[in-house]
Amino acid sequence: MTDTETLSPPTAATRPRLTLKLCEPRGFCAGVDRAIQIVVLALKKYGAPVYVRHEIVHNRYVVDGLRDMGAVFVKDLDEVPDDGQPVVFSAHGVPKSVPARAEARDMFYLDATCPLVSKVHKQGLRHVKLGRHVLLIGHAGHPEVVGTLGQLPPGTVTLIETEEDVAAFEPADPSALGFITQTTLSVDDTAGVVTALARKFPELHAPASESICYATTNRQDAVKAASEKTDLFIVVGAPNSSNSRRLVEVAKRFGAKDAILVESEHDIPWETVTDGATIALSAGASAPDILVDGIIARARADYEVSLEIVQTAEENELFPVMRAIRDVPLTPADMAFVNGAA
Known part of the structure; x- marks a missing residue:
């Protein structure tokens, strides 16, 4: 190679081929969407800081984004000063003792527990x-x-x-x-x-209605459908996300040769994805779609990608926020973040 020669970027003819199976539904569920929206709306209405007891949802990208907006995450109510600012309880729910302690201190709290x-x-x-x-x-x-x-x-x-x-x-x-x-x-x-x-216990009583979250079932069904003949199944989610870890287990159980949990495209061993490979992609219920988009963009930059959509259900559930903050307008940028697109 001479000093004036440069390497040309890979072309469609020279790039390795990759089949990418994209699961639908994936990512944010209605309960997660509602919880994030509650924190954003509280910041808009009451200003920073808004205190959040524990992670609002199990995802570092979401938590860091809310922290940048002015949310302060605490492990216990003892860390919250008596400054009149709201406290939000996470989507996972809390023991009865937590709101009781908040009321004893005359705190203003917003309960983001998933319905x-x-x-x-x-x-x-x-x-x-x-x-x-x-x-x-x-x-x-x-x-x-x-x-x-x-x-x-x-x-x-x-x-x-x-x-x-x-x-x-x-x-x-x-x-x-x-x-x-x-x-x-x-x-x-x-x-x-x-x-x-x-x-x-033959006389055991089942719940009056189904306990299993629709989003859990839907995401696992899509993973089951996409797992067969898949070389690598990628699940986007946090290490402490129960529903995300289950997706990895489901992928392995239903035919994927390997399955991994990642937080972003940087965690993927791209060097092991060879020419002609098939990978599948899903995301846990607390993982925003922007992280999935990043993986797709990285794949398209390095491979000739054939994209297949594996859809097993449609979701149109919507859980409204509480009345105290329902009238607060959100900008397009706010909505993009709430919906996991930014």
């Missing part, structure tokens, strides 16, 4: 009201589980994680049991535990 999580809380309370001991199927330590356990009176609920927990559980009255489920687990995730419970 589907609130429905599970009501189902648990209904079991208790009917004299049943509640069995909560979920993962210990998850914020939603912590919040749900804290909604029910002490001694009225037991966490069940595995079929082994079912075998070890001996209730005072086997005829007075009811179960509820962490929303971010799918029907497949809970099937074994529910079957074991029903077999051991």
Whole structure:
């Protein structure tokens, strides 16, 4: 090569080929959209700071974006000064003790708990009201589980994680049991535990309505449909996102040769994606679409991409925010952020 020669960018003829299967639905669900919107609207109406107890949703991009707007994330209400500014509770829900403490300090708070999580809380309370001991199927330590356990009176609920927990559980009255489920687990995730419970306790009462979040089911169904004959399945989501981790597990179980959880295109081992490979792409319910767009853009820059849409459902759910902030106008830029597009 002479000093004046330069390397030409790859052309369609020289770039490796890549089939990219894009899952729909993916990304933000209505509960996440509502929670983010509540923080943005509160900042617009009341100004910064707006305090947020724990991560509003499990995604670093979203949390960092809200922090840049003036949100202050705290682990506990003790970190919030008595300055009259609003406090937002995360989409995962909180124990009853949290709003009680806020009210005791005369705090102004906005509860961004997902309505589907609130429905599970009501189902648990209904079991208790009917004299049943509640069995909560979920993962210990998850914020939603912590919040749900804290909604029910002490001694009225037991966490069940595995079929082994079912075998070890001996209730005072086997005829007075009811179960509820962490929303971010799918029907497949809970099937074994529910079957074991029903077999051991024939009089077990199911929830009055389905506990599983529609978004969890829809995203897992799309991943199932896209997994077969896929070399690498990429799920965009945070490491602490339960529903995102489940998507990785589903992809492996339904035929993907490999599946990984990434936070952005920078986490993808592109050097392993060879000519003619097939990758699939989805995102957890708290991951914004701008991160998915970044992965698609990177793929198109380096590969000759054949894009396939794998759609298994349409989502049109909308959860309105509370009246106190419903009248606040949002700019197009605000809406783009709320919808995960910026």
